[in-house]
Amino acid sequence: MTKSQELFARAQKTIPGGVNSPVRAFKSVGGTPLFMERAKGAYMYDADGKRYIDYINSWGPMILGHAYEPVVKAIQEKALGSTSFGAPTELEIEMAELIVSMAPNVDMVRMVSSGTEACMSALRLARGFTGRNKFIKFEGCYHGHADAFLVKAGSGVATFNIQTIPGVTAGVSMDTLTAPYNDLEAVEQLVAENAGQLAAIIVEPVAGNMGCIIPAPGFLEGLRSICDKEGIVLIFDEVMTGFRLAPGGAQQRLGVNADLVTYGKVIGGGMPVGAFGGKREIMQHISPSGNVYQAGTLSGNPIAMIAGYTMLKTLNDNPGIYKELDDKTEYLHKGLDKALSKGSTPFVINQLGSMISVHFSDKPVINFASAASANNTYFNQFFHSLLDQGIYLPPSAFETWFISAALSKEDIDETLAAVEKAVL
Ligand code: HOZ
Numbered sequence: 387m388t389k390s391q392e393l394f395a396r397a398q399k400t401i402p403g404g405v406n407s408p409v410r411a412f413k414s415v416g417g418t419p420l421f422m423e424r425a426k427g428a429y430m431y432d433a434d435g436k437r438y439i440d441y442i443n444s445w446g447p448m449i450l451g452h453a454y455e456p457v458v459k460a461i462q463e464k465a466l467g468s469t470s471f472g473a474p475t476e477l478e479i480e481m482a483e484l485i486v487s488m489a490p491n492v493d494m495v496r497m498v499s500s501g502t503e504a505c506m507s508a509l510r511l512a513r514g515f516t517g518r519n520k521f522i523k524f525e526g527c528y529h530g531h532a533d534a535f536l537v538k539a540g541s542g543v544a545t546f547n548i549q550t551i552p553g554v555t556a557g558v559s560m561d562t563l564t565a566p567y568n569d570l571e572a573v574e575q576l577v578a579e580n581a582g583q584l585a586a587i588i589v590e591p592v593a594g595n596m597g598c599i600i601p602a603p604g605f606l607e608g609l610r611s612i613c614d615k616e617g618i619v620l621i622f623d624e625v626m627t628g629f630r631l632a633p634g635g636a637q638q639r640l641g642v643n644a645d646l647v648t649y650g651k652v653i654g655g656g657m658p659v660g661a662f663g664g665k666r667e668i669m670q671h672i673s674p675s676g677n678v679y680q681a682g683t684l685s686g687n688p689i690a691m692i693a694g695y696t697m698l699k700t701l702n703d704n705p706g707i708y709k710e711l712d713d714k715t716e717y718l719h720k721g722l723d724k725a726l727s728k729g730s731t732p733f734v735i736n737q738l739g740s741m742i743s744v745h746f747s748d749k750p751v752i753n754f755a756s757a758a759s760a761n762n763t764y765f766n767q768f769f770h771s772l773l774d775q776g777i778y779l780p781p782s783a784f785e786t787w788f789i790s791a792a793l794s795k796e797d798i799d800e801t802l803a804a805v806e807k808a809v810l
Contacts, residue, residue: 388418388433388434389421389433389434390418390421390433390434391418393421393433394418394419394421397421404419405419407542408545409541409780409781409782409785412781413545413546414545414762414766415766415770415781415782416766417770417773419781420438420778421433424453425448425453426451426452427452427453427792428440428452428792428793430778436776437776438773439776439777439778439793440452440778441778441780441789441801442778442780442787443789443790444651444656445788446594446625446626446630446652446786446788447654447656448656448788448790449629449652449697449707449740449790449791450697450700450701451793452790454655456696456700457656457693457696457697460693460695460696461689461692463692467688468688470689471688474686475688478497481691481695481698482494482497484699485661485663486663487702488629488633488634488702489628489635489638490638490643491637491643491644492647492664493666493669494666494669494670495663496662496669496672496685497660497686497691498660498662498680498682498685499658499685499690500658500660501530501648501649501651501660502530502531502650502660504530504625504648504649505529505530505532505625506530507662508586508588508646508647508648508662508664509521509532509586509588510678510680511646511662511668511669511671511672511678511680512586512621512668513585514676514677514678516586516617516618518583518584518585520561520583520584520585521561521562521584521585521587521588522573522576522577522587523535523562523564523587523588523589524565524566524567524753525564525566525567525753525754525755526544526567526593526599526784527539527567527588527589527595528540528541528543528544528590528595529588529590529648530625533553533554533555533558535562536554536559537554537559537562537564538564539595540593540595540754541595541782541785544595544596544754544757544758544784545784545785563576563580563584566753566755567589567593567596567601567754568599568602570604570605573608577612577618581616585618586646587621588621589609589621589622590622590623590625590626591606591622591623591624591635591640591642592627592631592636592640592741594626594627594785594786595786596757597743597783597784597785597786598743598786599736599751599752600736600738600752607642610643619645620644620646621644621647621648622635622637622644622646622647622648624637624647624648625648625649625650626651626741626786626788628648628649628653629653629698630651630652630741631708633701633705633708635649639738644664645665646662646663646664646669647662647664648660648661648662652698653694653697654694655694655695655698656693657687657693658690659690659691659694708739711739711789711791712739714791714798715741715742716737717795718742718798718801718802719742721801722735722802722805723735724802725802725805725806725809728810729808729810731764731809732747733746734750736751740788740789741788741789742789743785743786744765744783745757745765746760746761746764746768747761757784762783767808769781771804771807772805772808775804775807777801777805
């Protein structure tokens, strides 16, 4: 029995399913989740001491690799001055100023403790601002686990194929309208059928919770113009793309601005941090300057702030990192193309910047339906073969692989050699 197997058996006695977030449980790919002990740079080491090249990177935050020294040192120093005040600090202003300077079209920002909170609060704000209740989300997009978003959601909900979520009331979900990703016509139809009732359209500008799915040319621009015409708040969920695709996230990289943007993952440097921000005229409706209530004891927590600030400052001061990340991911993309072509199973590689994923499908993967119809049983075999060879991919075809700056060309070559073995 491995140490991970022992730990998993023990964990299941006191933690539901043995994990604190469902996708980690390996339930869809089968087998025992690996319990991690430590990580440095591009590598994670499990409880049995085995090394893995990491393509999850904590589901996105570790863009500079694990235990990035300046972040670790900043946390250590900050902790000496107390781990929480529940009162404002200058560091929070510095963080807000840095975010506003990096993100296009963000005049004001509110810090929270997770991407879920960020999306939940942005939706409440859009509703409070417009005085409307309904909103549109896209099938297979995941905006955290607040009730209103758990309708045709991606990530774990898609991985476990949960159609109806007990505890999410019909009353809450009836205001959630859904359209297929990349389908502007479906959005236009919903908007026409619900004229004057839509508070928001929320979208992952590059979808990352059904594998990686790229917005079709004109899709985001189309959403922008529908929202402008109808007075609907356009929310970009940049929890995955924010500060990853460019210093100014997907808004900057793809050249489309949202009215509100939500952040998580990279913004916390590995600590529990989220944020939502946007135009001043909307943001000032948040309490206490307005009446849309939103709060958090640990919001703006000093340790979380210093980790996130140090990470963002590094990215802001070294924009060359983005080119490096893109080049590495392109190299991986080309190599995967070559290695997977040696096998007989058709595949699709979707990539934008340092987000990439593989679907085993013979047709383009452009939305949830095409992601779900891929050969996900084959993905599970592929996943396990790579895991045995020391390559740690997300344990689901409905997740994106995230590349870190710590990953070397040699690591990618090692990965590609493992991919060749996996498909032959
Ligand atoms: N929501 C994350 C994937 N999209 C999973 C987080 C986790 O299990 O740690």
